[in-house]
Amino acid sequence: MGKTLTQKILEDHCDEKDLVPGQIVQCRVDIALGNDVTAPLAIKAFEDLGVKEVFDKEKVVLVPDHFVPNKDIAAATQVKVMREFARRYDVKNYFEVGQMGIEHALLPEKGLVTAGDVVIGADSHTCTYGALGAFATGVGSTDLAAVMATGQCWFRVPETMRFIYYGKLQPWVSGKDLILHTIGDIGVDGALYRAMEFTGEAISALSMDGRFTMANMAIEAGAKNGIFEVDDATQAYLKGRAKNPPRIYHPDKDAEYVEVQEYDVGKIGPQVAFPSLPGNVHPVEEAEDTPIDQVVIGSCTNGRLSDLREVAGILRGKRVHPYVRLIIFPATQEIYLNALREGILEVFVEAGAAVSTPTCGPCLGGHMGILAEGERALATTNRNFPGRMGHPKSEVYLSSPAVAAASAIRGKITHPAQIVGKEEI
Amino acid sequence: MKFTGRVWVFGDDVDTDQIIPARYLTTSDPEALARHCMEDADPSFPEKVREGDIIVAGRNFGSGSSSEHAPIAIKAAGVACVVAESFARIFFRNAFNMALPIFVCEGLYKKLKDGDIIHVDGDKGEITIEGGGERFTVAPIPPFMQGLIQDGGLMAYVKKRFVSPKVNVG
Incomplete structure (x- = not known):
């Protein structure tokens, strides 16, 4: 029986062959990541063990990003x-405020992860x-x-589900809409x-930023x-960036999939996840005219440069609705700098948006944009659980950056074509 | 492993933000976390939970964050074990790594209300409700994970099997 991508990578990182789903294996890890919520607990457990050194000073990555700049x-x-800890154990990849970014945007950008790696992180994304x-x-x-x-690290070899996306994306439809649609279809x-x-032709046509959003x-x-095959776009992204050579795998033609889902992306429009589950997904039209108090654009899901460019394209020359707080978080310092140089940040500020230094901040209700009781936000983040962004009785809707930008202008959840299309006519 | 306790019943998709809201994650002190355990699912839970109580829930318990603050808060609140229809994978993994007993049991939670007493017999793999005859089967635990529990959690396992001169034990 053939093997899936995941089986092949795990197999090359352990001492056993012909892995089957359900088997538990010990794998060699290429990168181990922690943040300011999870690393302190790990550091305590590590020090209790009495080990003198980390297994590899280059392969441990520590990124304070959740409550930074320190909220209290x-x-x-x-x-x-x-x-x-980083200084004491000479951990090479510790990223301080001013050089950092949201971990899952930062590690690929810095070339710390490459194709074929096994990466564990004490962070669900x-x-x-x-x-x-x-x-x-x-x-x-x-x-x-x-x-x-x-x-x-020990892993249970997972079964693999294959998701095939056919056709061509409609205008205003992004990787975010594909993954929201998929979660809405199969459930949380x-x-x-x-x-x-x-996989599929629509995935081949998708930008790397769109793929990061989906895998996220x-x-x-x-x-x-979540995993994608390496193609020319992946190679172009890794070239000149990745610190280690990629190891490229392809799934066997007779690989065993526990389930196969197929989607015609031409039938998928902008999607919105309603409170309070990421699987509570509807077409944006069903959310239209829902008033919002706050819009958050950023996070490890959608805070990359192409996201910000798309938002700037919609906001340019317009004003954020007076009843809405629009808060934009470029995901890394490099993205922030590029957005600055491209004039994108100027567009944001002129439109009446607040632009923040990189942080996870409001995504998890940490700081920098907490909701009061009864308030409602639209966010490009990844979770809309009860109270996720503040008060237990506040609400979060999830969308793409384009829908978020259009909605910030109208003060209600809005299809981007309602804003941009109207102007062009 | 056997437990008898009073149950608190929750529904499907109880995520880690409901178990311990992220606004409290600036500390990992178990007692401080226990004071807010399950707060966003049931604000009165931290006051009413007692040592030895059992949380029973529906599908996908512990979805969301990877933070171990969720199982830490549950343990520190005195909860003896958690029984659910299914668990989110990182929570499942964390529970074994930290030796919080959890059991997958289908069909149980809809038959319970807050305050009922259940008997969990991990060795026999069954759960019964006090005053009722029906037996509910607990899903078997893979041998590797039983080994983790026998060793006393992941760090004890690591100490036993990995910590050797090659990793420079202090």
Whole structure:
């Protein structure tokens, strides 16, 4: 029986052959990641173990991004634990405020992850790196501690679901809409414990940023990982960036898939996830005219340069609705700088948006844009659980950057064609 | 592993933000986290939960974040074990790594209300409701994960099998 992408990568990272779903294997890990929420617990567990060194100073990556710039004394203390650990153990990849970014945008940008890697991160959206043809999955702090000590992690070999996207994307439809549609279709536990392998002509035509967005949200369907085959776009992205040579795998023609889902993307329009589950997905038309108090554009899902360019294209020369707070978070310092140089940040500020330094901030209700009781936000982030962005009785809708930008102008959830199309006529 | 306790019943898709809201994740102190355990699902839970109580829920318990603050908060609140129709994978993994007993059991939670007493017999793989005759089957735990529990969690497992001169034990 043939093998899927995920099976092949795991097999090349362990001492066993012909892996089958359900089997538990110990794999060598190429990159181990922690942030300011999860690393302090991992550091404590690591130090309790009494090990003198991390398994590889180049392969441990620590990014304070959730509550930075430090929102209060408790947050500052967590980051201090990380910073001191990084210095004491000579961890090469620690990223301080001013050089950092949201971890899942930062690691690919810095070339720390490449195709064929096994990556674990003590953050559920670690699955983002599947866009590069890597096996990447979220774990807890205790797992991170074990990997920092041993360089190895246990995995249950997952079954793989294959998702094939045919046809050509409609205007205003992005990777975000494809993944929201998919989660809406299979449900928030539709891929539980499984690998999601994304393929098809619409995927080949999708930008790397669009693929990062899709892989990022595999966890919202319960998946262990989301993964794409390496193609010319992946190679072009990795070239001159990745610190290690890519290892390229392709699934066998007779690979065993537990399920195959097919979508004609020509039939998929802009999508919106209603409160309070990422799987509660409807076409944007069904949300139209829902008033909103806040719009958040950014995060590890949709804070990349192409996202910001698209938003600027819609906001240019317009004003944010007076009843809406629009907060935009470029995901990394490099994205921030490029947006600055391209004049994008000027467009945002002129439109009446607040532009923030990179941080996870409001996505998890941390800081920098918390909702009061009864308030409603539209966000390009990945989760809209009850109280996710603030008060337990506040609401979050999820959408693409284009829908978010159009909605910020009208003060209600809006199809981008309602704004841009109207102007052009 | 056997537990007898009073149950608190929750529905499907109880995510980690409901178990421990992210606004409290600036600390990992178990007692501080326990004070807000399940707060966004049931604001009165931290006050009414008692040592030895059992959380029973529907599908996909623990979805969302990878943070171990969720199982830490549950353990520190005194909850003996969690029984659900299914668990999100990172929560499932974290629970075993940290030795929080969890059981997958279908068909149970819809038959329970807050305050009922259940008997969980992990060795026999069954759960019964006090005062009722019906037996509910618990899904078997893979041998590797049983080994993790026997070793006392992942760090104990790592100490036993990996920590050797090649990784410079202090």
